[in-house]
Amino acid sequence: MKHFLQETDFTPSEAAAVFLRAQEFKQGRGRPGPQPLAGQTWAMIFSKSSTRTRVSFEVGIHELGGNPLFLNKGDIQLGRGESVEDTAKVLSRFVHGLVVRTHAHSEVERLAAAGGIPVINALTDFLHPCQIYADAFTLAERWAAPGADLFASLRGRKLAFLGDTACNVASSWILGAARFGMKIALAGPEGFAPGAEIDALLAREGLAGGYRFTHDPFEAVRDADVVYTDVWVSMGKEEEAKARLAQMTPYAVTAKLFAAAKSDAYFMHCLPAYPGKEVTQEVLDNPRSIIFDQAENRLHVQKAILAALVAGR
Numbered sequence: 549m550k551h552f553l554q555e556t557d558f559t560p561s562e563a564a565a566v567f568l569r570a571q572e573f574k575q576g577r578g579r580p581g582p583q584p585l586a587g588q589t590w591a592m593i594f595s596k597s598s599t600r601t602r603v604s605f606e607v608g609i610h611e612l613g614g615n616p617l618f619l620n621k622g623d624i625q626l627g628r629g630e631s632v633e634d635t636a637k638v639l640s641r642f643v644h645g646l647v648v649r650t651h652a653h654s655e656v657e658r659l660a661a662a663g664g665i666p667v668i669n670a671l672t673d674f675l676h677p678c679q680i681y682a683d684a685f686t687l688a689e690r691w692a693a694p695g696a697d698l699f700a701s702l703r704g705r706k707l708a709f710l711g712d713t714a715c716n717v718a719s720s721w722i723l724g725a726a727r728f729g730m731k732i733a734l735a736g737p738e739g740f741a742p743g744a745e746i747d748a749l750l751a752r753e754g755l756a757g758g759y760r761f762t763h764d765p766f767e768a769v770r771d772a773d774v775v776y777t778d779v780w781v782s783m784g785k786e787e788e789a790k791a792r793l794a795q796m797t798p799y800a801v802t803a804k805l806f807a808a809a810k811s812d813a814y815f816m817h818c819l820p821a822y823p824g825k826e827v828t829q830e831v832l833d834n835p836r837s838i839i840f841d842q843a844e845n846r847l848h849v850q851k852a853i854l855a856a857l858v859a860g861r
């Protein structure tokens with residue numbers, strides 16, 4: 549049973565195929581296309597708020613011929629203490645796959661282990677792999693020559709991640725950079741170095757030592773092809789808001805900091821953004837800001853991931 553819980557769940561050649569399929573879905577959108585999910589229902593268990601992830605999965609499953617079934621965790625027995633394992637076993641009798649947004653990463657792993665259907669990680673406190681695959685595809689669209697290998701166009705490129713360098717998107721980009729052959733430098737305040745969990749995962753995957761962490765934002769963006777940031781107060785960290793804002797102000801992506809990257813560098817943000825905090829409105833509006841292409845590509849890339857998992861059953 550094939551799952552997509554982390555970036556390395558696809559080999560480089562499988563990831564390259566996902567990008568190619570995503571490009572086909574994007575170019576063919578609006579015309580009758582393949583329906584690999586025909587007759588299937590995919591449950592979407594969400595424990596956290598979402599705009600992009602929820603809508604792109606619901607639309608994507610529908611466009612592939614399937615039926616998306618949104619389940620707010622608070623409305624099902626899982627939210628009242630039914631075990632993760634029993635939930636996985638029961639849902640496996642009804643539906644053909646699970647898309648899960650939750651807190652503990654172990655929950656998606658337990659659902660995958662106990663059930664008999666594919667599971668997609670739609671964000672945990674640790675990783676957000678659907679976001680990173682869509683981001684990488686968005687870059688490859690720009691860097692690959694027409695007809696050339698999208699995946700190969702990422703190799704050797706440098707991404708700089710600023711701000712909350714211990715968040716799930718940062719950890720996911722560390723793992724994603726290793727999968728895509730990219731370089732990654734992260735700049736954040738004291739206490740926000742990437743943690744033991746991502747280091748242990750990199751070691752298990754044989755990908756250790758692949759990132760650089762610094763407290764100097766200008767050092768991180770030097771020679772960068774991409775400047776990336778995320779909200780400073782992630783879901784679940786609201787009680788730390790005041791302290792985080794004070795610590796992270798030096799890492800805000802301003803026009804001056806963005807200008808210190810390569811002259812053709814792109815700005816990326818997984819959204820939602822808070823202008824005036826982690827990034828200025830000026831940078832968000834820069835012609836090299838590709839934030840809405842990132843958001844759109846969630847749809848095309850997730851459709852390709854769904855199709856790959858169905859084919860791999």
Ligand code: CP
Nearest residue numbers: 598599600601818819
């Ligand atoms: N980037 C992202 O996952 O957006 P949502 O929280 O709106 O799904």
